[in-house]
Every structure is written in structure tokens, then in C-alpha cells.
Amino acid sequence: MITIIERMQESITRIRTPKEIRVGTAIAETIGLSAIFTVEEVREAAALANGKPKNDGWIYKVLDSMELKGLIEADIDTVPVEYTATPALGQLLEAHQTE
Numbered sequence: 001m002i003t004i005i006e007r008m009q010e011s012i013t014r015i016r017t018p019k020e021i022r023v024g025t026a027i028a029e030t031i032g033l034s035a036i037f038t039v040e041e042v043r044e045a046a047a048l049a050n051g052k053p054k055n056d057g058w059i060y061k062v063l064d065s066m067e068l069k070g071l072i073e074a075d076i077d078t079v080p081v082e083y084t085a086t087p088a089l090g091q092l093l094e095a096h097q098t099e
Contacts, residue, residue, distance in 0.1 A: 019062045021096050024071065024089050025049065033085040039063065040080065 023046055030045035031037045037045075043059050063083065066072045071089040075082045 017065070019058070020066055020069075020071065021093070022046065022049065023059070023062050023066065024085075024093050027085060027089070028093055033090050036082045036084055038080045038082060042083070 023042060026045040026049035027033065027037065027042060030048060031041055039059060042063065046059065063072065063074075066089070067074050067083075069088075070086055071092060072083045072085055075084075
């Protein structure tokens with residue numbers, strides 16, 4: 001019998017993309033999964049993790065995708081918008097590390 005947690009983990013592993021894994025890893029390693037972060041902080045963390053200069057365009061698409069999939073939550077009432085990681089992001093990163 002499959003538990004709800006096992007189903008959730010299966011769905012999380014199916015929804016990942018390489019950019020979401022890279023951005024999620026950068027958030028976890030540089031900012032921390034329990035921290036509140038902004039687009040600029042994620043951009044800087046991803047640039048450090050990838051060893052490349054900051055690039056504006058793609059980060060918004062990845063964050064939007066991560067939000068739609070429930071990996072992060074956005075507080076649109078703040079300026080700039082503040083994000084927080086959900087437990088699903090931690091589970092996604094754990095599942096990716098065990099592969």
C-alpha cells in the first residue's frame with residue numbers, strides 16, 4: 001500500500017527540471033531553506049553556484065515554475081517580493097541527492 005508521503009515524493013521527483021534543482025540547491029546552500037529571500041538574493045546565489053555572472057531573464061521563469069509546483073511561496077504584498085521555501089523543496093533536493 002502506497003502512503004500519501006510516498007505519492008507526494010513520487011510527484012515531486014517527476015516535476016523537477018535541471019534549473020529548478022540548480023536554483024533549489026543554490027538556495028539551500030547559500031541562503032538556507034528556512035530563510036526569506038528575494039529574487040536578487042536567488043540570482044546572486046545561482047551565479048555563485050554556477051560560477052557565471054548574474055543573468056536576469058531566466059531566474060524569473062524558474063521561480064515562477066517553482067512557485068506553481070509548490071516548491072516555494074511568494075509574498076506579493078512585499079516590495080521586493082519575498083519568497084520562502086516549502087518542505088517540498090527540501091524533499092525534492094533530498095530525492096535528487098539519493099539518485
